[in-house]
Amino acid sequence: MSSTHSSQTLIKRSGALMRSPSLLMAIASLILLGILGVNEVAFRGANSALDNSIAYQEENAAANAVVQSVLQTQALLKGYVASHDTSVRQQYQASRQQVLAQLAHLESILGHDGLALPEFAMLKKEVQDNLHELEIMQDLHDAGETDALAIALSSYPSDNSISSIQSVEARYQAAQKAQIANTHQKTAFFLRLSQLGVALVSLAALLVFFLYLKKVKADRAQQLQRQQQLEAEQMRLESIVRQRTASLFALASHLQNVRDEERAALAHELHDELGSLLTVAKLDVANTKTMIEGKSPDGAKVQGKLEHLQETLGQLVTIKRRIIDRLFPSALDTLGLTQALELLAQQFSNASGLQVQTQLDEVALPEKLALMVYRVTQEALNNISKYAQASRVNISLAVAASDGAMTLQIQDDGKGFDPAAISATNYGIRGMKHRVESLGGQWAIDSGPSGTRISVELPPDTQQQRV
Numbered sequence: 455m456s457s458t459h460s461s462q463t464l465i466k467r468s469g470a471l472m473r474s475p476s477l478l479m480a481i482a483s484l485i486l487l488g489i490l491g492v493n494e495v496a497f498r499g500a501n502s503a504l505d506n507s508i509a510y511q512e513e514n515a516a517a518n519a520v521v522q523s524v525l526q527t528q529a530l531l532k533g534y535v536a537s538h539d540t541s542v543r544q545q546y547q548a549s550r551q552q553v554l555a556q557l558a559h560l561e562s563i564l565g566h567d568g569l570a571l572p573e574f575a576m577l578k579k580e581v582q583d584n585l586h587e588l589e590i591m592q593d594l595h596d597a598g599e600t601d602a603l604a605i606a607l608s609s610y611p612s613d614n615s616i617s618s619i620q621s622v623e624a625r626y627q628a629a630q631k632a633q634i635a636n637t638h639q640k641t642a643f644f645l646r647l648s649q650l651g652v653a654l655v656s657l658a659a660l661l662v663f664f665l666y667l668k669k670v671k672a673d674r675a676q677q678l679q680r681q682q683q684l685e686a687e688q689m690r691l692e693s694i695v696r697q698r699t700a701s702l703f704a705l706a707s708h709l710q711n712v713r714d715e716e717r718a719a720l721a722h723e724l725h726d727e728l729g730s731l732l733t734v735a736k737l738d739v740a741n742t743k744t745m746i747e748g749k750s751p752d753g754a755k756v757q758g759k760l761e762h763l764q765e766t767l768g769q770l771v772t773i774k775r776r777i778i779d780r781l782f783p784s785a786l787d788t789l790g791l792t793q794a795l796e797l798l799a800q801q802f803s804n805a806s807g808l809q810v811q812t813q814l815d816e817v818a819l820p821e822k823l824a825l826m827v828y829r830v831t832q833e834a835l836n837n838i839s840k841y842a843q844a845s846r847v848n849i850s851l852a853v854a855a856s857d858g859a860m861t862l863q864i865q866d867d868g869k870g871f872d873p874a875a876i877s878a879t880n881y882g883i884r885g886m887k888h889r890v891e892s893l894g895g896q897w898a899i900d901s902g903p904s905g906t907r908i909s910v911e912l913p914p915d916t917q918q919q920r921v
């Protein structure tokens with residue numbers, strides 16, 4: 455139970471570390487600084503131990519040189535006493551000075567620990583005593599006191615002196631070796647401490663790297679989750695936009711159809727009822743005019759009134775026809791699409807003064823499609839007369855022999871415009887586009903300095919579905 459609780463506590467703490475990168479970096483920095491401190495101590499200790507070992511070896515070499523020089527000085531003094539050669543005396547003096555210099559050098563390179571050794575004090579005393587005895591024998595020889603010199607030489611135990619010096623040197627060498635061994639032990643300790651520091655650095659680095667990888671993995675999982683949530687939300691919003699766009703498109707198409715149907719119904723009602731009444735009234739006026747001609751003293755006056763009334767009725771009939779054509783082009787019912795477009799082009803040319811060329815194939819389309827083609831052509835001609843500043847207009851209606859696709863093109867040679875700059879309130883062009891696409895057609899507009907071309911294409915399947 456306690457182990458489970460400990461593991462859960464560890465997991466919680468590691469999770470807290472991963473959620474706090476600054477805390478993780480602070481802990482890692484403290485561990486690294488501590489380990490670097492241990493390594494620095496180990497390095498300094500090992501370096502100091504190595505320096506001490508080198509110094510001990512140099513001290514041993516200097517001590518050995520002092521002993522060898524003492525032996526050489528003793529031999530030179532004996533040679534001088536035996537030969538009375540001044541050159542040998544000079545060599546002896548030089549050797550004695552060398553011993554003193556080497557002893558001073560040994561004393562100068564010894565550290566505090568070396569000077570404190572009792573073995574060094576003994577070695578120094580033995581060397582100084584030996585040199586002093588040699589100096590006394592030299593003085594006796596130089597003074598010519600041969601008897602005293604003989605007694606001094608006989609009482610000077612050179613072999614014992616040498617053995618004593620060598621014994622002291624051996625003891626000194628042993629003490630130095632003990633210090634060297636102690637230094638080696640310290641060096642080994644500091645090296646092991648350095649290895650431990652390297653191991654701890656490696657473990658700390660692995661721990662930090664593991665926590666970093668774990669945090670990166672958690673961040674990636676969280677980022678992936680957020681991305682999935684954003685994608686899901688984006689898909690949901692896109693679905694809502696598509697649904698609302700489709701709903702608005704269907705509503706606009708429905709309103710367009712309702713408007714066209716109401717216009718057609720109103721046009722038929724004007725044509726069938728108001729048109730017939732106006733026609734009857736016009737015929738009655740004509741008959742009345744015939745009946746009263748020459749039969750009344752005021753016949754000329756009445757005839758003038760009737761002629762004015764007949765003219766007014768004619769104007770009403772013309773206005774009625776124009777209203778009907780605006781509500782629903784009656785030429786589509788009576789003449790068909792091709793002839794209706796020819797008539798529309800002729801009326802536009804007469805009204806605008808522009809040259810209009812037509813190339814129209816005979817097509818048979820359902821009422822809605824025919825009305826769409828007529829209205830698009832009518833709106834395009836209206837825009838040309840208002841904005842294009844053109845001199846010539848071409849209208850073509852062609853049916854492909856291969857698949858039966860119908861293509862309508864209205865092209866002018868005006869100043870053109872930028873289709874990308876069409877504002878949202880330009881309902882003319884947008885209305886034409888909507889009319890075409892709502893019935894399954896394809897709409898395209900191309901405009902430049904040389905003019906504008908509007909293209910409408912109705913695939914065969916669209917024509918069949920709309921019949």
